[in-house]
Amino acid sequence: MRQGKLHHELVQAGLISQNATWSKFSGGRSNSVWKVKSDDGLVCVKLYQENWNNPLYSNNSLDELVCLTALHDKRICPQPIAHVKTAYGDCLIYDHVTGKTTTDEVEKVAATFAMLHQHDPIASLPRVASTADALIQHTYSILSSCSDDLRNELIKLRPKHKEEMDVTWQMLHRDPTPNNILVSASQCYLIDWQSPGLGHPVEDLCHFLSPAMRILYGAAPISTAQRQAFIAAYCDHHSDFDIHTLDAMQAFYHWRLAAYCAWKISQGEQDYSKGLDHEIALLKQF
DSSP states (O other): OHHHHHHHHHHHTTSSOTTOEEEEOSOOSSSEEEEEEETTEEEEEEEOOSSOOOSSOOOOHHHHHHHHHHHGGGTSSOOEEEEEEETTEEEEEEEOOOOEEOSOOHHHHHHHHHHHHTSOOOTTSOBOOOSHHHHHHHHHHHHTTSOHHHHHHHHTTOOOOOOOOOOOOEEEOSOOOGGGEEEOSSOEEEOOOSSOEEEOTHHHHHHHHOHHHHHHTTOOOOOHHHHHHHHHHHHHHOTTOOHHHHHHHHHHHHHHHHHHHHHHHHTTOGGGHHHHHHHHHHHTTO
């Protein structure tokens, strides 16, 4: 019903043709996205969920528009076509890009991350928690909304402070899950830019390497060999990156991801349980 009404509204605005056909993408956990085919070709139509409430990820259509506008010429994201406010919420239309959702071609993913992180920061994007102290504070905030047993278990796993690292406020995607990475023969695209920010690049690296985020989307946890290849390729493409920052900060990001899984479980989403177990196992290795 909503798709038909949205179709009518976008036709009236001259953004799609009357004979366009819609196919909904599966696998998304936040917004509704359709592949829309017409005589003019393929586009994606994204309708943003309203009344968003999430302690880790934002859901901002204008931030996504800003990122696609700034980055599409680098061929790491789709090109935006239009942003409109509809009766059903904010809507973004952008070019459809081809590729398979995968995180196994780690060198291509690493090169794309490095290109993003070295791009000139977009000043309008929010600055996100990127120091050990800020991450600890944010994680405790997430845990405050978790069940007592999960909260108490994770508090015991709080990482110990290591050397505090300077933050250079680099461009971050912040949600590079398997479903948000499209790899083709020659290219790697990042999609779903609704929660970007400025912060430490270790956040994107840890979210990509996160066993929980992979398991949630049907992928196996990354192997030791893949992890090593990914980090080596990232450093090759980002010569200014200090590998010691990954050693110093990764435990704090994975602790927060574990807290996020606990929050999701406390919200009734039990499919995060296996991911939480893997994040806890990883934390105990640091």
